[in-house]
Amino acid sequence: MSGIEINNLSKSFTLHNQGDARIEVFANMSLHVDPGECVALTGPSGMGKSTLLRMIYGNYLADGGSIMVNGTEIVGADPRIVLDLRASRLGYVSQFLRVVPRVPALEVVAEPFQKAGGNWEQGKELAEELLTRLRIPTSLWQLSPLTFSGGEQQRINIARGFVHPYPVLLLDEPTASLDQENRKIVLDLIHEAKQRQVAIIGIFHDQAARDEVCDRTIDIRDHAVAR
Secondary structure: OOOEEEEEEEEEEEEHHHOOEEEEEEEEEEEEEOOOOEEEEEOOOOOOHHHHHHHHHOOOOOOEEEEEEOOEEOOOOOHHHHHHHHHHOEEEEOOOOOOOOOOOHHHHHHHHHHHOOOOHHHHHHHHHHHHHHOOOOHHHOOOOHHHOOHHHHHHHHHHHHHOOOOOEEEEEOOOOOOOHHHHHHHHHHHHHHHHOOOEEEEEOOOHHHHHHHOOEEEEHHHOEOOO
């Protein structure tokens, strides 16, 4: 099964430092994202939008239900299966850049392509194209992106997410911290991914961006447990 298919998903957190208090997040959530579709998660902060993205990515475990990503079941999967899925079929553009210190930006961007089985030279060419397109000066390519500004780090995250043609993409505020020119570039990348039949689900607090690239929205309040 292509895209994302979620059925009867449940999730809760146990606060062990507060008397094992239990917070219910989702119960019996079902949704789908088809290839070539971009779906936005909406709703107030703290209702579970980021939690859902992390569950799809396999960072958070589900209490029950099913999460199928490009034909692979995430819930209960062996960690090696999840890692293999991330390497080749599931990209994630988060709000925070997490990379090994001192690794040059060019290598940071090319890394996902190489992990998916691509060679270094082709990965380097694709990384250079994206860095140029996202207006990262060539003078910065051999520096660690941890020294960059917030907006530059966000563009490195975006380049990493688009350097390999993942069939499924998770986007967490992809246009945050960006000026108008860079925002347009990112929206163009999303449009192009949709044309390649990539299934995309994300958080877009920028309503104009959401209106431009998203085919529909899912209000997380319709699936969250009242509390």
